[in-house]
Amino acid sequence: MTQTTAGQTDLDVVILGGGMAGLSLACAIAQDECSHQDLKETSRRSPQRTLVIEPRSVYRQDKTWCYWQQDPTPFDEAITHRWQRWTVSHGGQTQLCSSAQTPYVRVDSGQFYRIAQQILSASRSVTLSLGEQAESLEADSRGVFVNSTAGDLRAGLAIDTRPTPIPEGVLLQHFMGWEIQTDHDVFDPTTVTLMDFAPASKDIHFYYVLPFDRRRALVETTHFSMTRLDEETYTRELKNYLKARYGLDHWRISRTEQGVIPMPRQAPNLKRRAHQRIIPMGLHADTTKPSTGYCYPHAQDQARRQAQALSSGASGAAASARSDLGRWFDAVFIGFLEQYPEQAGATFLRLFQQVPSDVLIRFLTDKARFGDYLRVMLALPKITFIKQALRHVSGA
Numbered sequence: 304m305t306q307t308t309a310g311q312t313d314l315d316v317v318i319l320g321g322g323m324a325g326l327s328l329a330c331a332i333a334q335d336e337c338s339h340q341d342l343k344e345t346s347r348r349s350p351q352r353t354l355v356i357e358p359r360s361v362y363r364q365d366k367t368w369c370y371w372q373q374d375p376t377p378f379d380e381a382i383t384h385r386w387q388r389w390t391v392s393h394g395g396q397t398q399l400c401s402s403a404q405t406p407y408v409r410v411d412s413g414q415f416y417r418i419a420q421q422i423l424s425a426s427r428s429v430t431l432s433l434g435e436q437a438e439s440l441e442a443d444s445r446g447v448f449v450n451s452t453a454g455d456l457r458a459g460l461a462i463d464t465r466p467t468p469i470p471e472g473v474l475l476q477h478f479m480g481w482e483i484q485t486d487h488d489v490f491d492p493t494t495v496t497l498m499d500f501a502p503a504s505k506d507i508h509f510y511y512v513l514p515f516d517r518r519r520a521l522v523e524t525t526h527f528s529m530t531r532l533d534e535e536t537y538t539r540e541l542k543n544y545l546k547a548r549y550g551l552d553h554w555r556i557s558r559t560e561q562g563v564i565p566m567p568r569q570a571p572n573l574k575r576r577a578h579q580r581i582i583p584m585g586l587h588a589d590t591t592k593p594s595t596g597y598c599y600p601h602a603q604d605q606a607r608r609q610a611q612a613l614s615s616g617a618s619g620a621a622a623s624a625r626s627d628l629g630r631w632f633d634a635v636f637i638g639f640l641e642q643y644p645e646q647a648g649a650t651f652l653r654l655f656q657q658v659p660s661d662v663l664i665r666f667l668t669d670k671a672r673f674g675d676y677l678r679v680m681l682a683l684p685k686i687t688f689i690k691q692a693l694r695h696v697s698g699a
């Protein structure tokens with residue numbers, strides 16, 4: 304960082320928000336700097352002077368991030384559990400799926416923040432500034448200007464991961480979960496309940512169970528709808544489910560988590576961002592895959608590619624989280640969920656029954672090959688999806 308006489312700090316990159324997406328990118332930039340140190344003097348580019356602005360002054364474990372792990376990340380030490388089996392249930396049927404090569408993993412956010420801070424404290428070019436927040440962000444053709452509690456900052460590029468309000472009329476994935484402890488053996492620690500659809504629900508509603516051991520699990524009630532529910536409703540749903548599925552009347556809650564993830568049909572598109580010098584990333588940008596709500600694995604890929612773009616000198620280039628084809632499939636699938644919520648449970652069950660696990664995982668994680676798309680399409684209700692596909696012909 305360079306301090307000017309006017310008290311302004313000059314940077315290459317400013318990252319607004321040191322949450323999951325901001326820290327993932329900051330660490331990718333820091334690690335890129337290390338790999339460049341290994342190169343010969345002549346081919347070395349100067350490191351990206353980067354500042355991360357984060358309002359929190361201390362990180363605590365606040366979430367659980369799960370995903371199918373295909374590639375290693377710098378945060379793999381924060382993975383506490385790996386499962387190779389998962390189920391989807393609807394209408395009295397349960398499909399058990401498994402993958403030996405692509406486990407479903409759980410990242411402890413507290414460990415993630417610790418590792419990220421360790422990587423950044425060893426970096427010469429990336430600084431994490433805690434307890435500070437951005438108050439305004441403006442851009443011109445030469446760069447960005449941030450007014451922050453840490454002072455005035457000038458940078459070539461801003462990565463903006465701050466949360467933004469979700470517009471009306473967007474499908475939401477909203478959920479509440481309890482990490483519970485029971486006094487006798489209840490859970491099967493080998494198998495995740497990915498989606499256990501609630502019978503006779505007004506919207507798309509399912510339960511999700513991550514079993515940590517026989518007596519400890521995260522149990523979540525999840526809805527896809529445009530209206531959030533109050534805490535009392537989520538609580539009632541969780542109590543009824545724990546009784547109906549596991550016969551439980553008593554448990555101890557060690558942690559509660561709640562969230563709202565936008566599932567927009569017209570997902571944010573980095574190619575059409577408002578300003579070239581401001582790249583939105585994270586939950587409210589294109590990083591989240593809107594048809595699944597997963598964000599963590601896409602943030603890891605995007606961070607790696609964005610750091611590479613920065614170090615190769617393409618400073619204004621934005622690494623989109625997914626291809627146009629992936630965006631189009633998401634739009635078609637979300638259009639289907641919005642229009643035919645009553646078919647969602649049966650459709651998800653059919654997908655998990657008919658598509659081999661590794662193919663479906665590649666599809667759900669934006670790594671689908673051409674043949675994977677065909678296999679997924681064959682398992683979907685064809686007429687309905689063709690109608691949706693035609694509605695979204697120009698939606699990519």
Ligand SMILES: Cc1cc2nc3c(=O)[nH]c(=O)nc-3n(C[C@H](O)[C@H](O)[C@H](O)COP(=O)(O)OP(=O)(O)OC[C@H]3O[C@@H](n4cnc5c(N)ncnc54)[C@H](O)[C@@H]3O)c2cc1C
Nearest residue numbers: 320321322323324368369436437560562585586597598599
């Ligand atoms: C409870 C929960 C569980 C989830 N589980 C999963 C999961 O299992 N798998 C998955 O893939 N995804 C999951 N997600 C979705 C997603 O991975 C997380 O929301 C993730 O934290 C998003 O990262 P982010 O950086 O966009 O947002 P955050 O991690 O929330 O970071 C945004 C940061 O911006 C900071 N900020 C706010 N205002 C300012 C300001 N003015 N200036 C500077 N900084 C500011 C905030 O303090 C925060 O640190 C989950 C989400 C929630 C809420």
